[in-house]
Amino acid sequence: MxxxxxxxxxxxxxxxxxxxxxxxxxxxxxxxxxxxxxxxxxxxxxxxxxxxxxxxxxxxxxxxxxxxxxxxxxxxxxxxxxxxxxxxxxxxxxxxxxxxxxxxxxxxxxxxxxxxxxxxxxxxxxxxxxxxxxxxxxxxxxxxxxxxxxxxxxxxxxxxxxxxxxxxxxxxxxxxxxxxxxxxxxxxxxxxxxxxxxxxxxxxxxxxxxxxxxxxxxxxxxxxxxxxxxxKCRRSMRFNKHLINIANEFRNKNLNSTDVSDKTELPEDWKEEKPRRTALGGPYLSVHLRRGDFVRARPKDTPTISHAAKQIKNRLIDLSINKVFVATDAKINEINELKSILESDGFQVLLYEPNKNVLQKFGDGGVAIIEQIICSYSRYFIGTYESTFSFRIQEEREIIGFPVESTFNRFCGGDSFECEPPSKWKIVY
Structure with missing residues (x-):
């Protein structure tokens, strides 16, 4: 043929x-x-x-x-x-x-x-x-x-x-x-x-x-x-060690976060991992705010920037922390709007900005993984409803051993602060 x-x-x-x-x-x-x-x-x-x-x-x-x-x-x-x-x-x-x-x-x-x-x-x-x-x-x-x-x-x-x-x-x-x-x-x-x-x-x-x-x-x-x-298969999917080191350096430098202090240490071999729910996480909130096609395709589940900022602010206050790490595909003007709202209230907003060397070697896939790693080690995570990017972070947090309530959370669309929670796919050993 x-x-x-x-x-x-x-x-x-x-x-x-x-x-x-x-x-x-x-x-x-x-x-x-x-x-x-x-x-x-x-x-x-x-x-x-x-x-x-x-x-x-x-x-x-x-x-x-x-x-x-x-x-x-x-x-x-x-x-x-x-x-x-x-x-x-x-x-x-x-x-x-x-x-x-x-x-x-x-x-x-x-x-x-x-x-x-x-x-x-x-x-x-x-x-x-x-x-x-x-x-x-x-x-x-x-x-x-x-x-x-x-x-x-x-x-x-x-x-x-x-x-x-x-x-x-x-x-x-x-x-x-x-x-x-x-x-x-x-x-x-x-x-x-x-x-x-x-x-x-x-x-x-x-x-x-x-x-x-x-x-x-x-x-x-x-x-x-x-x-x-x-x-077992999911636990075997450990990331490239260079990407882990880049993410850990960012955590340590910008978020006062290390595996020892956060109680997030894992064994060298994934086969040695044991069931636990003892991870504390770094002193920061992490969010995955999906925009792009979700704004058009899922308007009821995708918040406006101002409403997303309100939800982030409320959670930061509840957690008594003032730093939020944001992983997003939002446009630069939307990112600036989010930062302006939160920083005006005294909160610190951080994003990962790859340097030329990281981009040349690892490209977008590497940047995505670095962002996911940083989100995976936070004290609390808020994801986007039905986003596979958020799913993968939730899986990582299950592997690390976080309490369920700190992982399976989502942004609400419209003007609501209460919405259907994401499915809770708990780890099985």
Missing amino acids: LIFSKIILLLLFFTTSTLQIEEYCEIDDMVCKGASFKQNYRYLFYDVNPPEGFNLRRDVYMRYAIWAHKLMLNSRLEYHKYVKLVLPPWSRLYHWRYSEKPEFKPWSYYFDLESLQKFAPVIEMYQFFDDVKKTGSNKVLIDEVYILQHYEDMFQSGKFIEKMSIEKCNEPVDPNYFYYKNITSNNVKCLSFHGFTDQLTNLFETSSSKTFLFIHGEVVLHSNFGDKLYW
Whole structure:
């Protein structure tokens, strides 16, 4: 199919004689550091709809990481156990402000890869391409490509029924995945899908293919949302240590906040974390004030700047603190308005402003993570209703061990100071 001659970024067919990847993967009691899977090694790739944001993509990763984890541990057939999940690199996302062109940053720019590998058998895309070069060719042939799509009538029955079937494509096929031009496939199908990741297992276990690509990976839902396995995966998603250090330096310098004084110390290895609700947090309030498209799309849940300022002020008074850290996508005039209102009442408003070096190395994704870290360690957090950015902060605070009442809070829209609270997804160990 010529339309897929430009299929970008994703899979390769490796002959078993050339497949030698040195890696680190520790799955529970299974250790394979430096192992070389020359025989039954198989690759899973996924893509995400380009308009989807950074924090939703993190959630999609979890769906496939948990699936890969389960395949490796629980597969009925020994031949199918050796799985590697290839992480799609980060290119410029639509809502990022600082980046002007695709950058193809690996996951290790944002997350601790070794920590991820203690839960799921993952490798970076550049590691995958390094092995492609060993075959003497720059071209990749994907064995099975599935373009996931929703059923057009999936909600008409009023019941949630798991199903999947190969059908006519709902939309024209876009071959421009990840901007790569050297990946092709002779086997591309549109898979109408309604259900959870575990449904894909049948495709995997009834096939002898080495490589699988799932386009529009966000269509598939969590099989383990909110349970113990979900939280193991989430806890493994520790941030890049350089980003943590940048955020900690900001906390210490501007917010009088350290892990020792805030009772927020975590063990080096996420597997050693224990249930607790003893975190105090730094002497500051943190807020995520989502503006952008929320102002138009969710006007009833998105406060005006003046009403947001009133809610912040009330909480600062309740907490007897005078500093608030603000993470926001608001325009500069809105930020100035917020600061003017609060500072006129004697409160201090802080935002993280990245320097040139941070922007050049980590881009918008790094800035977002730094802001999330700072918000995660505050005494009290107020988020934006149904924002994935706020969800991720709430998850971090659950991992750190904050009391529930200091985490699951939101801005109210309109003129109200009372509104429906966010869902409380508590950590499970």
